[in-house]
Amino acid sequence: MFISLSCKAKDEEKATNKAKKPNVIVIYMDDLGYGDLSSYGATEIKTPNIDKLANNGVRFTNGYATSATCTPSRYGILTGTYPWRNKDAKILPGTAPMLIGTSQNTLPKMFKSQGYATAVVGKWHLGLGTGNVNWNEHISPSPNEVGFDYSYIMAATQDRVPTVYIKNGNVVGLDPKDPIEVDYDKNFPGEPTAISNPEMLKMTWHHGHNNSIVNGIPRIGYMKGGKSAKWNDEEMSENFLAQAQSYVVEHKNKPFFLYYALQQPHVPRTPSPKFVGKSGMGPRGDVILEADWIIGEFIKTLEKEGLLENTLIVFSSDNGPVLNDGYNDDAVEKIGKHDPKGGLRGGKYSLFEAGTRVPFITYWKGKIQPKVSNALVCQIDLFNSLAQLIGSSEKTSDSENILNAFLGKSEQARKSLVVEANSNTAYKEGNWILIPPYKGVALNKEVNIELGNSSDYQLFNVANDKAEKTNLAKSNQKKLKEMITNFEKIRGTDYKLSAPPLELK
Structure with missing residues (x-):
């Protein structure tokens, strides 16, 4: 009798797992170029963990972000809409209001409508609040008002203030006795800047990054207060990793959608001590190696929790590469034979191919067979395609349902x-x-x-x-x-x- 019940329980568990909708994870890099991965032809740098996804999934050679800069691309991937349709979809300051309307349809909202838990971990850069944010109170709207149940983010970019983490609309670790003030027009009296106090810098600026100094790094914009809440740049990657790992472990028994937006290799490039000097290319190469390790650790967690067989992973980048993007960090001087553009023309900020053609990989253990695809795919197509995957009838006019291309079943995609x-x-x-x-x-x-x-x-x-x-x-x-x-x-x-x-x- 015991054996019979045990077998029955196992059969029921198998049936439940079979009926369970697949998890979806989007891993989004920041300024990673078409030629920055060894799976995309790089010979001077090795990215074995990302390569495992590429070599055991679909590696697209014709995959695109919607834009050559970060904010518009992030808007495109989360809304399934061309960013040029929104005149405000430009690179935003850290004080910008929320770019995505709370009534607007979004990728996480579509997943929520199908019973999914939804989360964003990492870089946001799509605005917060309605303008003139008070960082010392609950911030709304935040990602939580546009479809995410859980959010653990930085407001904008690593090189912009405020340099704090925000969890579900609240600054993490804030001391009420040391309130945060942020301004992008003028400094606060007596606060040091890269111009007034260059002796405080551990990283010097080349252009544009000469305002407030945080952790010895000059930033864009001015910030006062919030000392206990300020992040440690060298620990950022592992901090976001821990959040992503905890989320998938806690939600493994329910279908989930996770938008995991890494900050590398965007400036300032601040590898943890164990990766400093590992690439021989300076901090830019080092943080690419660190990101590859981070992704490897994250995949190990999925494997340990038995999630890989029921999880579609999409890997890509928000735009093409840039070497000197505001700091003197030897990215140009130590590039050697490495070509971040992968033979393409242009780069970040550019209408030429290297601005928007980026690494684009889909991986699903046991469901996607290894393949190199030349199908024309774009990140806005995730909306309609993933809706088809999970049984939603929702769609946007710019997104195309090319699910079979994403799953490696067809070369037919957008024209x-x-x-x-x-x-x-x-x-x-x-x-x-x-x-x-x-x-x-x-x-x-x-x-x-x-x-x-x-x-x-x-x-x-x-x-x-x-x-x-x-x-x-x-x-x-x-x-x-x-x-x-x-x-x-x-x-x-x-x-x-x-x-x-x-x-x-």
């Missing part, structure tokens, strides 16, 4: 895509790239990245011109006209040109 950089847009259709004329400098000298701005139309075929060296706009005007027509069907005609359209023949 075209509009990407964004600095509020300008470009168009991709198959192997063709169209960049309309835009005002502005062609080269951002501070970061040494070509932005894609030109007084002429630019047309490239990346099938045989991966680095976008040959502009075909004048020699193939038939294709140019076709691309402009198709682009304007999606984008409209109100994008700002610096020159009148060509007289197409």
